[in-house]
Amino acid sequence: MTTEQIAVRLPESLLSELDELVDSGAYRSRAAAVRAGIETIAELKRRQLVDQSIVDGYERCPPTEAEDQAAWNSLKASILEEPW
Numbered sequence: 001m002t003t004e005q006i007a008v009r010l011p012e013s014l015l016s017e018l019d020e021l022v023d024s025g026a027y028r029s030r031a032a033a034v035r036a037g038i039e040t041i042a043e044l045k046r047r048q049l050v051d052q053s054i055v056d057g058y059e060r061c062p063p064t065e066a067e068d069q070a071a072w073n074s075l076k077a078s079i080l081e082e083p084w
Contacts, residue, residue: 008034 010018018033027033063071 018030021027021033022030027036
């Protein structure tokens, strides 16, 4: 895997929080913590795009009344099956 180094300037307060994460053992290094943050942002964006694709699909082709009723019936049945 090819990697590239980047530089990031952080305010002292955020740098202090970053160092606390490293000192507590949550991350091996500052770089590992920053990498994890960027990976999380990227994953959140991917999920957002998938969510929007699902919404777009339902808007293009909404469920029929029969499909809605089947979903409600399934929901009710699953609730009744619970051993409350």
